[in-house]
Amino acid sequence: MADDAGLGEALSGELTTLAICWRVVRGDGVALGFTTHDGSLRIGGMVYANAPGIAPSAIVSSDAIEVDTMDIAGALSADAITAVDLALGRYDGAEVEVFMVDWQHPDGGRQVLARGWLGTVEAGSGPDAGFTASLRGPTAMLSATRVESYSPECRAELGDWRCRVGMRGRSRRAFVAASDGEGAQVVGVDAAAAALFGDARLRVLSGPTAGLERRIVAVVGDGLRFDEPMAVAAGEAVELFEGCDKRFATCTARFGNGGNFRGEPHVPGGDVLTRFGGF
Template sequence: MTALGARLAGELSHLALCWRIVRVDGVALGFTTHDRPLEIAGLRHLSAPGMAPSAVVRSAGLEVDTMAIEGALSAAAITAADLAAGRYDGAEVTLTLVDWREPAAGSEVLARGSLGAVASSGGADPGFVATLRGETAALEATAIEIYSPECRAQLGDARCRVALRGLRERRAVAAIDGRTVRLDGLDAAAAALFGAGRLRLLDGGDAGLDRLIVGVDGDGLQLDAVLAAVPGARVEITQGCDKRFATCRDRFANAGNFRGEPHVPGGDLLARFAIA
């Protein structure tokens, strides 16, 4: 029996829940339901009594385990600005049970997984609500690829093999109107190359966060979310790909690595008929 197991078997217990959150940008945060901070595995877990999970259920089967997490917003930890920026989306989370008198005695892992979309709950006492998806959620992913006329690779990945070095530029923000960003020296012809690409902010509180370029309006880049930046802030933009074979062949000279079936007949083949 482990040291923690022996403590659990006693008549009295001194237990606390601990959360270890590792964001996609590499920042690690720790929280505990104890009324004082705890040092566990080299990470300081801040006291967050209002942060609590729903019922913790573990099964031996292959069902997808999910759990709701609620907590209070804190200026020193999880802020409304960070939630709006998507810093916690996809973060890796581990929920453990420890004896707060001696955290080094060991811990019991209750749940482990990744966060879905994290949103502010609003109301008189602003907080956040998130869903923790267990490790079995990976079993929901499609195990095989389905044929399609569009490329299934991502521009610049190991299957595409297009070098992104020459497809990136650094520019300064000229103006922001909602989700549309205009950059210094970027005209309409140049902006068209960045559709379906990405924009990374290099300055300010959101530095390091990526935004997907979902469309192009003249010389403006339309993003998937509002960019918290001011004119003059530096950004890095990466060109995108519409995943069509003609684009892969003519623009990137990469037809040999195209991961799609451009000549496979589509569903409209059944609706075609001969014209006399």
């Protein structure tokens, strides 16, 4: 349905002047606009750049309770969606709205065609390679698991509203000493200090990857290993946030927070029969 009568009249005419636009808002707050029109359009104070290499697939919507999906494919543009940003995952999970306007009167109303979030965005190889992404509609959230399963490990994240451990003094800023893309050594973080950052987070503060975070999944000597590859260079600033291995013993001994432990450490697991020899 059109937002107002202006676009409705444009749709009912014998000759249409329509353009498809889409607004992309990344997780870091950066918003980008694109259009299939042969020139840029200003809509609601935002410029939608001409992107002839980007085109959405057929959009299907219905009243049924089902997952609405759409594919978006296109060519990489140096001043819009870059291969570097795609490789860093900056567009994964970005919020997208696809709509149609009359390009002669772009502020005269719009017809929303689809809303949702991008799945994993993949880029091809080579200078002329493109990218592909799937758009997951709001009904896709209905297929997600919302009920937690019991586990001996804590299901909260250190410092969140369920854990309630104060994070003041549990982070530090430093500089990268060396990195191989799979992990990094940080200035001032020796083997003893690195032990505090197992199952922790590292946020990049400077350089091309500024704003990105990686979870630290292992500590090898004084080296921190990432859950996903990330290119950081020596001299770039980072911020380290302490982590927790989510065990009840750690929660009580290190943090004194056993009352907020969000797990079931004393519930027997599936191996209870093998541990006690059965009956």
